[in-house]
Amino acid sequence: MATTSHDTPRVLVVGAGQAGMHVARRLRRRLRPGEAAITVVDPHSYSTYQPLLAEAAAGNLEPRHVVVPLRQVLPGVEVITRAVISIDHSRRTAYVASGSGEPEPLGYDVLVLAPGSVTRVLPVPGLAEGGIGFKTVGEAIHLRNHVLAQLDTAASARSDADRERALTFVFVGGGYAGVEALAELQDMAHDACRHYPGIDPARLRWVLVEATGRILPEVGERMGRYTVDLLQRRGIDVRLDTRLTSVVDGHLVLDDGSEFDAGTLVWTAGVAPHPLLKQTDMPLDERGRVLATKYLSVVDTPDAWALGDCAAVPDLARGPGAVCPPSAQHAVRQARVAAGNVIATLRGRTLKPYRHTSAGSVASLGLYQGVAQVYRLRLRGLPAWLAHRTYHLLALPTWNRRLRVVADWTLALLFPREIVSLEALEHARDAFTTAAEETAGRR
Incomplete structure (x- = not known):
């Protein structure tokens, strides 16, 4: 790992999701030469643009086009592709996973915590064995x-x-992940049925289970009801105020008394703070998030900043006691303020509080369908679908990725979806391993 001179402070950014990547980009652009060195540590060499995962899953987008290579967008920044195991901020030291198995210390002067969140998994019997998450491109x-x-x-x-x-x-x-993934994959599966003469698309059964009384709360109650009606018109069984109690061996049991078998269970029931936070000396709230001030600094902890899904950041626009929700919209805007405040601290200047009034939310519900609430304007159908694509296209980092996504969308409109399952890629070495074992057995 690279080191910095004694006179050059090191800013360590832990996590390279939407929050971490944008902090590092802004620091790189605004810091003077030699003013500070920037190091980004993340288990992956890329940042995933999660709002477009549903379209990647449905085949509308090439998977590589919804991820951004860190070294490409962060020239001059040290990128370490490893996991951070723990952090001892009192010693200004992070401990990073190494090939030897012994964590390797990494010193720093200023810490920016943005490891994001992980899927919140409940202790439902059979879920760990049969469930599929939907948070990463993999x-x-x-x-x-x-x-x-x-x-x-x-x-x-x-x-x-x-x-x-x-x-x-x-x-x-x-939420967004579950509804968008369901709508996009239903479209994909129905298109694929044209190539399966023995399968009637009407026989496909799609079920959405939600523990509360509404879906897509971010777009408002009215648009949430519209979404439920639209999904039901498409033949999707929407179960509100319903919980999954068991899924042992693919046999689902719901708390409304119904039971049935399913070959696919996708779990998108919320997120939890990254487990790394418990291995730090940072103050945490009751949900395990880092306590942050309105300036995005960590409470009572000098030279430490936190933002994104991992942080409990006061939401000044919603009033006392409110905390910013875990969304890409907040993560990107917090990154701008956090980077500015890190630089202000280095230069001895006044800090700026984070305050953002949500511009609204957009959601795709499959081809030509969507819902959106932009300020007081409510959209649905084709206008909402176009708003969804426009917003996320502009939010994508770099023109390289934007042009590639536009090309994918254009081709998807002109040609039918690909229906090839490349499941073998997930077990790419199986054939080679089997052949090697058979050869060894013949000796």
Whole structure:
């Protein structure tokens, strides 16, 4: 790992999601030469633009086009592709995973915490064995491969029960991730059925399970009701005020008394703070998030800043006691303020508080369908779908990625979706390993 001179402070950014990557980009642009060195540590060499994961899963977008290579967008920044195991801020030291198994110390002067969040998994029997998450590009592509594989399974099933199980798809969680993934994958599966003469699209069963009484709370109650009506008109079984109690061996049990088998269970029921936070000496709130001030500095902790999903940041626009929700919109805007305040601290200048009034929310519900609330303007259908694509296209980092995404969208409108399942990529070494074992057995 690179080191800095004694006179040059090191700013360590932990995490390279929307918050961490944008902090590092802004610091790189605004710091004077030699004023500070920037180091970014993340387990991946890229940053994922999560709002477009559903379209990547459905085949509208090439998976590589929803991720941004860190070294490409952060020239001059030291990028360490490893996991941070723990942080001892009192010693200004982070401990990073190494190949030897012994954590390697990494010193710093200023810490910016932005490791993001992880999927919140509840202790539901069978969930760990049979559930599929939807937070990373790997999970999105795995889900696409799995759905297409279920159509193959149904096409060759010898009993109606096996066919019905393979064609039952359940999504738990009515937030953005769950609703968008469900809508996009339903479109994809229905298109794919044209190539499966033995499968009637009407036999595909799609179920959305939500523990509260509404879905997509970010777009408002009225647009949430519209979304429920739209999904139901598309044949999707929407279960509100319902919880999953068991999913052992693919047999689902809901607390409304219903039971059925399903070949696919996608879990998108919320997020939890990154487990790294428990391995630090930072103050945490009751939910495990880092306590931050309105300036995005960590409470009672000098030279430490926190933002994004991992931080409990006061939401000044909503009043006393309110905390910013975990969204990409807040993460990007917090990054601008956090980078500015880090620089202001280095230069002995006044800090700026973070205050942002939400511009609204947009959600895609499949091809040509969507809902949006932009300030007081409510959109649905084609206008909302166009607003969704426009907003996220402009939010994507670099013109390189924007042009590639536009090209993908254009081709998807002109040609049918690809229905190839590349599930073998997830087990790329299996054939080689098997051949090597057979060779060793013949000796």
